[in-house]
Amino acid sequence: MHITEQLPYYAVIFTSNRTIDDESGYRRMNQRLETMVAKQPGFIGVETVRDDKGYGITISYWKDKKSIRAWREHTEHWIAQEKGKAKWYEWYRVQVCKVERAYSGGSNIPVAVSDDVKSNGDTDQGLVNGLEG
Amino acid sequence: MHITEQLPYYAVIFTSNRTIDDESGYRRMNQRLETMVAKQPGFIGVETVRDDKGYGITISYWKDKKSIRAWREHTEHWIAQEKGKAKWYEWYRVQVCKVERAYSGGSNIPVAVSDDVKSNGDTDQGLVNGLEG
Numbered sequence: 549m550h551i552t553e554q555l556p557y558y559a560v561i562f563t564s565n566r567t568i569d570d571e572s573g574y575r576r577m578n579q580r581l582e583t584m585v586a587k588q589p590g591f592i593g594v595e596t597v598r599d600d601k602g603y604g605i606t607i608s609y610w611k612d613k614k615s616i617r618a619w620r621e622h623t624e625h626w627i628a629q630e631k632g633k634a635k636w637y638e639w640y641r642v643q644v645c646k647v648e649r650a651y652s653g654g655s656n657i658p659v660a661v662s663d664d665v666k667s668n669g670d671t672d673q674g675l676v677n678g679l680e681g
Numbered sequence: 682m683h684i685t686e687q688l689p690y691y692a693v694i695f696t697s698n699r700t701i702d703d704e705s706g707y708r709r710m711n712q713r714l715e716t717m718v719a720k721q722p723g724f725i726g727v728e729t730v731r732d733d734k735g736y737g738i739t740i741s742y743w744k745d746k747k748s749i750r751a752w753r754e755h756t757e758h759w760i761a762q763e764k765g766k767a768k769w770y771e772w773y774r775v776q777v778c779k780v781e782r783a784y785s786g787g788s789n790i791p792v793a794v795s796d797d798v799k800s801n802g803d804t805d806q807g808l809v810n811g812l813e814g
Contacts, residue, residue: 551774556761559694559776559778561692561740561780563740582711589741595738596750597730597732597738598730599730600733603730604730605730605738605740607694607696622749635805638787639787640785640786641783642782642784642785643783644780644781644782644783645692645778645779645780645781646779646781647694647777647778648778649697649775650774650776651775652772652774652775653770653772653773654697654698654772654773666682
């Protein structure tokens with residue numbers, strides 16, 4: 549995913565641990581939400597990774613806080629009908645963040661990086677945050 | 682990981698695609714950085730997920746921007762000596778964010794969630810951002 553949005557934009561970080569319950573209900577809900585969110589004003593994109601133990605991070609990107617609020621209001625009624633959603637997650641955390649700085653780098657950078665998301669092939673910050681267990 | 686930090690705190694989102702090169706060099710660098718970062722003033726914690734294709738999201742949390750800057754300056758010299766770091770990543774993006782709102786929920790919420798990170802067992806925002814492919 550490329551982000552060509554002007555800074556600052558917003559990120560909603562969703563960290564979670566999936567339960568093993570109701571896999572088909574979960575997938576159905578996700579597919580439906582994906583279709584809906586793509587049409588939503590102010591939606592920039594989404595990135596998601598989940599490991600084989602059910603632990604995952606999903607980040608959705610938004611133009612501003614108003615867009616995040618509108619999406620929540622848009623889906624509230626629909627989600628309320630999907631009873632028992634808590635069962636899909638053992639645990640989750642939501643963090644709403646203002647993205648103040650962004651840049652990218654690496655040995656094979658995709659082309660469509662805008663001026664707003666600075667490209668930098670040799671930056672320290674990148675490595676510094678590539679901490680993994 | 683529990684976050685008990687007062688809002689607002691900071692998140693550094695590191696999204697990347699690993700190359701398959703130099704696995705041992707990469708692991709050595711990561712272990713070294715993990716030890717170093719844990720002692721760093723203002724460091725709150727780190728969350729990381731990588732899938733089997735090499736795509737990953739790592740988020741480090743910090744008390745303030747000053748702490749992020751200090752960590753970068755602290756590691757700059759050391760990292761400069763580790764030549765060719767760009768080879769570890771095909772591509773990466775770094776986003777520095779101010780976390781303005783945080784809450785958690787689910788059917789099995791861990792205990793040590795502070796008052797600052799609001800707990801909410803039945804929230805719409807959670808589901809809304811659980812979008813997965």
